[in-house]
Each structure stands twice: as structure tokens, then as C-alpha cells.
Amino acid sequence: MTDIIGYILVTIGILFDIFGCIGLVRFPDVYNRLQASTKCVTLGTILLLIGVAFIHGWGSIAAKAIICAVFILITSPTAAHAIAKGAYASGVKLWEKSVVDKYAEESKK
Amino acid sequence: MxxxxxxxxxxxxxxxxxxxxxxxxxxxxxxxxxxxxxxxxxxxxxxxxPKEHRVFISPVRVFWALVYLPVFFYYMIKANFDVVYRALHPKMPIKPGIVKIKTTLKTESGITALANSITLTPGTLTVDLTDDGFLYVHWINVKSDDIEQATKLIARRFEWFLQKIFE
The missing domain is CATH 1.20.5 (Single alpha-helices involved in coiled-coils or other helix-helix interfaces)
Structure with a gap:
């Protein structure tokens, strides 16, 4: 039974990873691409790891998978934040159809 | 200690x-x-x-952290369906922009947790934060560029929990 739950979680995780990659290709600029890659890939990978924990049952592999999930949950948004700030600092423009850019208005003052 | x-x-x-x-x-x-x-x-x-090590030993804070986790996961899954919808829709219904929001949180860990929560939830990505408690957030579907209104839409639902956990 836990096997089936595990495989379902792994499947959903892989699907989210795929959708994240499609978003990564389709979105127009670096910030929108980060949105797709951080959100979908974080959830996808966490579901994958939880699925692995379910398949193997309580033990060393499950413990490692859960620890990895926790660390991905902490580090992935931090990395996205660093990339976004770095991209902005090195002069990457927003998509031309973007509606508002408070960050540029504030830093000019 | x-x-x-x-x-x-x-x-x-x-x-x-x-x-x-x-x-x-x-x-x-x-x-x-x-x-x-x-x-x-x-x-x-x-x-x-982090200086907020008391979070680990206070039962009340741990309790609120455990309550926060499912709430956060609910918003995270919602966020994922939202982004997947925008990524797969043929016309790509996005309206991106960077807005400014204000946070009332004071502690470093609290602000970090807020910024990370914002990044992982519906269509928002923290770009930068200032020393006086403002965050610049990239929003995939800008609903309002007013500071008050944007804060209400993006940060309120997490701040309430994070206040109890970290402050």
C-alpha cells in the first residue's frame, strides 16, 4: 500500500518537474523563468523525495530523503532570490510588457 | 545555551x-x-x-511552526497549479512587474522565512529587501502596485504566523 502511495507521489513530482521545465522554456524573461523553475521544481523534487521515503519505509533512506527535502525547501528560494538580485544588479531588463517596476524607480532616487 | x-x-x-x-x-x-x-x-x-535559537526550545513557537507547515504547503500547491496553468496556456496570461511591499517583522530569521515563503507561493519572487523592512517582489500577475494593497495580497497571510513563530 505504501508502495502505491510512493509511486503516485513520485509520478506527481516528475510531472511538476516537467511543467516547471516547460515554463522555463516558454516564459519571456529571467524573472518569470525563475518563478517557474523555483516553484515547480521545488515542489516536484520534494514530492519525489517524499515518495522515495514512502517506498522504502522508515529507515536510513527515508531519513536522508526527508533531510534533503527540508534542505531543498530552505535553499531553493534563497538561491532564486540571489539569482534574481544578481540578474537585476548586472542589468538584465524586465520583459517589455511588464506593467510596473518599483525597484528601478526607487533605485534612481 | x-x-x-x-x-x-x-x-x-x-x-x-x-x-x-x-x-x-x-x-x-x-x-x-x-x-x-x-x-x-x-x-x-x-x-x-541565526540568532533566533529560542524558536527551537519554546513549545508555543514549535506548535505554531507545525501549524504553519500545512498552511504553507496548501499555498505552495496552489501556487504550483497557478504557474503550471500560466506556463501551459497557449496565450500565456502573465502580467509581470516588480512591486514593493512592507513587512512588520523585525527579526532576521522572520524576514528570511517571509521572503522564502513569498518566493514559493503564488506568482511572487522576492528580488531584494531593504534595511527598513521593505521587500521588492517580482509578481507574475500584478493586481495592484500600491504598497498597502500589495502587502495585503502577498504577505499578510504569512506574517500572522511568522509573527507568532519568530517575534
């Missing part, structure tokens, strides 16, 4: 990662190595580790 808390935390992570329980016995070598490694980490790096 602070070093002790981080020592225990590092040791728990070490135990979970190395799993020294072989055939019902505990592997002494691995455990001793873990004690030494955790001690070194907690002594050398206690200065740069």
Missing part, C-alpha cells in the same frame, strides 16, 4: 544522515565522529548561525 542548541541540532542531522543503527546496535565510531563534528560546527559557527 545557544551553542548547546545548535550542537543538538547538528547532531540530530548527523544521526539522520549517517544512520548508525546497524542490526539493532549503535555504531560507536560514527556516533563519536558525529559528536566531534557537531561540537566543532557549533563552536566555530555559532556566531553566523
Amino acid at each position: 545557544r551553542r548547546l542548541i545548535y550542537f543538538i541540532l547538528a547532531f540530530v542531522i548527523w544521526i539522520l544522515l549517517t544512520w548508525p543503527f546497524v542490526d539493532g546496535k549503535i555504531d560507536i565510531q560514527v556516533t563519536v565522529a558525529g559528536v566531534i563534528a557537531s561540537a566543532v560546527v557549533s563552536v566555530l559557527f555559532s556566531e553566523i548561525l
